[in-house]
Each structure stands twice: as C-alpha cells, then as structure tokens.
Amino acid sequence: MTSHSGAAPEASESTRNATLERCLSVLRDAKHDSEQFAALLLVTKAVRAGDVDSRTRRRIFDAVGFTFPNRLLASREPPTGCPEHMFRGLGLTLLACFCTDPELASHSQILNKIPTFNNILASPSDPDDLSASSMIDDVYQCLGAVMGSPRGPKEMVSQGTVSALCQAYVNRNYGCDRALELLLGLLATAETKCWQRATPDLMAVLSRLSEEFHQAEDMTKFQLCDVLPHFVSPALLLARDRQGSECLCNLYRGLASILSSKLSQSQRDPALKLAACLTQACGSEWIPTERAGSKFLALLVNLACVEVRLSLEEPDPADVDGKQEVVTGCYTLIELGILECMKEEKPRLREAQKLQLVRIMEEAFGAVIHYLRQVGEQKLKDPFIFASVRILGAWLAEETSSLKQEICDLLPFLIQYAKTLFQEGDKARSPSQQVAELAGLGSPQGSVWPRDALRFLLPGLCHLTAEDRPREILISEGAPALLCQYFLHQWELLASDPQTSAPPDSIEISLQTTCGVFLNLVVTAPDLVRRDRCFSSLMDALLKSLPALLPQRDRLVLAANVTTLGLMMARILDTSPGLQGTPPAKNFFEAAICFLSQAHAARADPASQCLVMAVSPAYEAAWADLSELWFLGMQAFASCVPLFPWLPQTVLRSRWLDDLLRLLGQAAPVSVDFDLLTALQGVLLELARASQQCRELIVLQQGKELANRYGMAALEQCLCER
Secondary structure (H helix, E strand, O other), X not given: OHHHXXXXXXXXXXXXXXXXXXXXXXXXXXXXXXXXXXHHHHHHHHHHOOOOOHHHHHHHHHHHOOHHHHHHHHOOOOOOOOOOOHHHHHHHHHHHHHXXXXXXXXXXXXXXXXXXXXXXXXXXXXXXXXHHHHHHHHHHHHHHHHHOOOOHHHHHHHOOHHHHHHHHHHOOOOOHHHHHHHHXXXXXXXXXXXXXXXXXXXXXXXXXXXXXHHHOOOOHHHHHHXXXXXXXXXXXXXXXXXHHHHHHHHHHHHHHHHHOOOOOHHHHHXXXXXXXXXXXXXXXXXXXXXXXXXXXXXXXXXXXXXXXHHHHOOOOHHHHHHHHHHHHHHHHHHHHHHHHHHOOOOOOOOHHHHHHHHHHHHHHHHHHHHHHHHOOHHHOOOHHXXXXXXXXXXXXXXXXXXXXXXXXXXXXXXXXXXXXXXHHHHHHOOHHHHHHHHOOXXXXXXXXXXXXXXXXXXXXXXXXXXXXXXXXXXXXXXXXXXXXXXXXXXXXXXXXXXXXOOOOHHHHHHHHHHHHHHHHHHHHOHHHHHHOHHHHHHHHHHHHHHHHHOOXXXXXXXHHHHHHHHHHHHHHOOOOHHHOOOHHHHHHHHHHHHHHHOOEEEEEEXXXXXXXXXXXXXXHOOHHHHHHHHHHHHHHHHHHHHHOOOHHHHHHHHOHHHHHHHHHHHOOHHHOOHHHHHHHHHHHHHHHHHOHHHHXXXXXXXXXXXXXXXXXXXXXXXXHOO
16 A cells, blocks of 8 residues: 555656656647647646746746747737636746746846736736736746846836836735735835835825724734835825825824733834834824824833833843844934924923933933943944944933933943944045945945944033043043044045035034034143144144135035134144244134124114124024134134234235224124124234234224224223323
C-alpha cells in the first residue's frame, strides 16, 4: 500500500512533465494559430496550477517570447462560445508567469504593458466573474513583480499606476486589498512623485481610509493606524479644502476614541505614531480648538511623556532599541506640547493645563537626560540619539530653570556629541551639497553626512551661556572653539551661492543664534575673548563678512547681529593687529556705520503737521527683531571711537555726522525717546572728544543749539569747553 501511494504522485508528475514537453514542442513548431492556441491552453493551465518550476517557466518564455502574449492582449474577438476576455486572460497569465523571473519583470516588454494593467485595475469588475477575477490576479502579480525591479516604481508612477490603484481601492474592485498594498509600496519609495501625479486620487483613498478609521469599532481601527501614516502627506494638501478638513476631523475622532480608552501597548503605540505623523504634517491644526480638542491635546502630550519615561528609564539602554520608533514619535508630540505651552496668542491650552504639562514634560526630559548619560561612544551615530538630543534642544530653548544640575552634568556629552557630528559632517560634503540638503533638495543615497546637532542646541546654549555654572562648563569643554568653527562653516554655506536670495532659513537662523551665544560670552567673559585664539579668528571673519552681507536687505537681522558682535569684540581686541587701520577693519567699520546710520529718518506726522524721527521704512519690518541689537551696536560703536584713532576720519568720510545732525535739526524733539537720544548723544559725545575735526563740524552744524534743545547736557558741556 505504501509503495503504491508513493508511486502515484511520481507518475502524475512524470505525466505532467511529458505533457508540458509536448506542448512546448508544439509551441515551437506549430505552423497554425489553432495548433499553437491549443498547446497554449494546456501550458497556461499548468502555469495557473503552479506546477512549473523556474527552469520550465524560462523554457515557456523561450518557446513563445513576448510576441504571442502581445497578440493575445491585442485580440478583441474570442472564439465563438468562449469567455469575452479569454485571449487577454491567457496573455496576462503568460506575462504573470514570465514576471516571476526578475530579469523578465524589468523587461521593456513588461514595462510597456503598465497602461494595460492600469486599465484593467481601474475598470469596474464583477466579483462573480471568475475569468475576470483571474485576469486581475495576474495583473497584480505582474505589478508586484515590476515594483520589485529597479526601474519598476518609477515607471509605475510615471505611467499612472498610482491613480489606477487608488480607483481600484476606492471603488472596492476585486483585489482592492492588493491595490492598497501596492500603493503603500509606491508611497514608501516615491512619496513626493506619487502626490505630484495623483493628488486627487490619493486624497480619495485617504478620505475613505479616514472614514473607515472613524467608524470602525473592531481591530480594523488599530490596523489602520499602521496604514494611514503613509497617506498623511503633505500638510498643505490636507488642510486646503473641504475634503482635507473632513479627513483631519475623522482622523482626530478616531484617535480620540482610541487614546481615551484603556489600551495595551500593542494598541497604543500605533495610535501614538499616527498622532505624531499628523503633528509632523499639520502641527496642531488637526486638533479642534474647542474644549474637547484642548483636553485631547493635553492627553496626547501626557501619554507621550509617560511613554518616554517608561521606555527610557530602563536600566539597560539596549532595552530601548525596540522602542525607538514609538519614542521618536512621542518626541514629536512633546515638541508640540512645548510649542503650545509657550503660545500666548490664541492658546489652545488653559494656564492650568500648561502648568501641569510643563511638570509632566520635565519628568520626561529627566528620562531623556538619564538615557543620554548612559549612551556609549559606539552609539553616537545612532539616529535615535540625534532625535533625543534634538528634542532636548527644543526643551532647553524654552526652559533652563528646571533640571539645572542634570543639564550641567550632561553638557560635556552634548558638546562632545555635537563636535563629533560637526567634524564628520564637515568632511562629508561640499558647501553646495550641504546647502542643497538643508533646502530639502535631497541627498545621494547612502549618504554619510550626519545631522547638524548644534543647530538644535544653539538656542539652549544661548540661555546657558548667560548663567555662571553652565558657562564655565561650556568653556572648559571647548564650546567657544567649536562654535567659532561652526560659525565659519555656516557662513561658508551662506556665501557659497551669492546669487541665492533666500538660502535655507536654518543657515541664517543658526548664524544669528551663534552670534547671540558669542554676545553672551563677550559680555560675561571678556578675558576669555582676549586669551582664546578662536575669537581672533572669529573677529577676522566678522571684519570680512559684514561688507558682503549688508547690501542684502533681506538679511538685515543677520547684519545687525554681525555688526553688534563685531563692534563689541573690537572693544576688547582693540590691540589686535587686524584692527589697526587695516583695509578689512576700515571696510567693516564703514559697513557698521552704514547699518547704524540708516535706521532712522525724518517723517511727516499727519497729526502734528511736524517732522518726527522714526524708524526708516527699510528697517520697519525687522525692527522688532533688531532694535535691541541696534542700540547695543550704537553703544559699542561709541566705545570704539577713542580706541581707534583712525575711526573719526572714517565717520567724517561717510558723512554720517552731517546726516545725524541734519536729522536732529529736522525732527521735533518730542518725537525722540530717551533711549534713542541716549544712543545718539553717546556717539556724538565720543566723536567730539576724540576728534577736533568732528567737534568743529558739530559746532558748525549748530550742535550746541541742538544739544540744548534736546537736553543733551553732556554733549553741550563738551562743546562749550575749550
């Protein structure tokens, strides 16, 4: 009995192989279509049954090639009594068979069938029509194989497959679940191109998915949490019209339902990741502004903080590795919490909610610091470490009063980490490549350029350098030298394409914030500026940078930072050879005079019918951001006048003195506030004291009368002295 049962399959397989051999022989030698067609029927039957191995499939292709399947696909009239799509079905079966060979799946004869595949998928189908269903199965098999080939995804996107798959899914055509799988694959490899070519169709899928997500009351709801993030992009498309708004509303309702329930970790994590994805795309706009939305926002941030604590307080950092994805998503939600707690205009959170969240976030950041202190050097290039440092930087930018000791203990690690990434990044790219990456223009696959950690730490460093203990640690860890290198590097990026009117904002903001850190060091640690050679290099860079920067009016705030920092450093480094009347020094001061002198102008006041002194039109838009720097710069310039004997002559050549006195003569004294008057008197007084020519010019331009009129007693006394 045993021998008979074992022999039967062998005999059956032998019979099938013999049949296939005869069919292949007929396919090769047939002189009439009818003979070839009959043999082909047997071949396709075997193919559908899955009874052929890769070697036999290749032999089938060698026997018929693409010519015969092409003829079958092109044929419109099946034999009498045969199903309508018989020929097309046979052709597709053969192509599906061929596509199991990766080499054939990327063949041009397969790729040029993509429009045919699209039409079949997008057409209405009857699920009871077995021949039509079999044909659709073959199409999905072909497209799945094509997507796995090197050229496949690009060809599918460019030839309209995204729209076809969307229509198949939205219309619930046969095999729609496979359509969704292919869509997820295409979005994973070519998201931007997919959205560019098929925005309405992708929005239709998102609309259906979000509605299902809102209405589902079973495990489907949790399964959709893994699917939906692929479709949440880009933010502008989501919020632009009614359809997008409805999607956001359904997604919010679905997540509110999930996260307000008691959940297991396997259920909670996908929901938190979806919420993070929505936040990354839309900020807080997907959360309603009414009381229920405010309560949900507080809950969301609270849950994220709890997840971070539970994950990062593990005794062994290795235990965190499996939770990195969800914790990174929680970082996004915590950053949203930081922004909302700091918001003063139209806040979504009440003050009590803000205070509670700040306390909860403080505990979460204690866990982040705990985790980072345990990290070894072998993990410095781990993207999760970067994400952890980045979110800590966001916290330090707003809050440095809490966790002071913990932050001080972590500062050596943060500086070493930022230094490691900066030095490796400096070697990895040319300036033009780094500008392109910062602009979001992509980077070569397999890039080794690490991310810019310093950019996210700078705002916090700006606060920390104003405090004694953190500043001492930063100085001892070599932060000034690192920041100087960083400033020079960022300036190189900014200057690498002088024709670019608007480089990535991050470069300009980084330069401005770095200037803020240096201003703190100049004010609080002048001896450090004198002795540390990095400040001499920085001074040289500032002397050369400002003249090139000032003509670019869209960078006025950066020019204010460079001007003020340069002037304040010049007071300390006054004996430096580079400041002794050298061309770079004179060019810098000429540019500084230009910046300071053009900030105010006389303007007619309709109410009083008089001329008043006002911020000049070119400075108005940015005045809120640079006014403090301007006043500080005026004070620093006045201090520089007695230190550099050649400076008064530079002022005279610029005609700033003439313009300033003329402005005072034109404007009504009541229009000049005390701070502005103090700044102007400081410059006039130092020029009058340092230079006889300046003093004579001031007197000649009715300086005594102006000093008396404006109540500038110190200037009036100086001018009256002999």
